[in-house]
Amino acid sequence: MAIEVRIPTILRTYTDGAKAVEGSGGTLSALIDDLEGNHPGIKERLVEDKSGSVDLRRFVNVYINDEDVRFIGGLDAELSDGDQVVVLPAVAGGALPA
Amino acid sequence: MLTIAQETYDAIVAHAKRDHPDEACGVVAGPEGSDRADRFIPMVNAAGSPTFYEFDSAELLALYKDMDARDEEPVVVYHSHTATEAYPSRTDIGLASEPNAHYVLVSTREHGNSEGPVEFRSYRIIDGVVTEEEVTITPTGTPDQRESTP
Secondary structure, three states: OEEEEOOOHHHHHHHHOEEEEEEEEOHHHHHHHHHHHHHHOOHHEEEEEEEEEEEEEOEEEEEEEEEEEEHOOOHOOOOOOOEEEEEEEEEOOOOOOO | OEEEEEEHHHHHHHHHHHHHHOOOEEEEEEOOOOOOOOEEEOOOOOOOOOOOOHHHHHHHHHHHHHHHOEEEEEEEEEEEEEEOOOOOOOHHHHHOOOOOOEEEEOOOOOOOOOOOOOOOHHHHHEEEEEEOEEEEOOOOOOOOOHHHHO
16 A cells, blocks of 8 residues: 655655655555654654653654644554655754754 | 845835834745745734734734745745834744745834835844844846747
8 A cells, every 4th residue: 555755855864865655555644654664763753652642743754745744643643655754853943942 | 135026125115104103014025945035025013012013813824825826935034113123023033934934124113104214124033143244225126037939
């Protein structure tokens, strides 16, 4: 099952510079595990441990067919063959100290 | 070094003044690999905050799809600080995710929404390392060789 995943500039170090890679999985979580197999290190840049459970990083946006996954189940969002996934880091910042 | 047209510089400053005391944000896109800050794109600060900015998630996707379709990249990512200097904060450094971009910071702390000079500074932010760079402003209306017809 092939799903196209668009990779942002900052994560292309994990994909040998490729702007898009293929992956597979029935959920976003499974897709990320599949990507990690071929592009070790990428998972850590997408998800983080939040008090015992794994969740998407706050400042990483992931879209399935143009829908922000936060509105369609997050890591449990379902995927099917031919879906397009886009990963974009948030463009954010500001004077407030982190 | 950041090279930017007077017109674009003015548009960034005007946006920062207009949105003061909230932070203003946006990008200037240009052809991939060209380092040319060509297309001014003001964005809405979805955080609507004097101390934080964030592009709206749906608008972020639309912006990147549009740039992708035009073979563009964000050449400049700008935002304003409204009560502090035009220098990247820890938050700015931690969240900077465009290694090819010039990060422009404008400070409106002196004059707010009013006329008057602002601090306008540019940086590279790569792997948490901030390097300030020179800003060169080119006159608006300079004949553009690229668009001249043979």
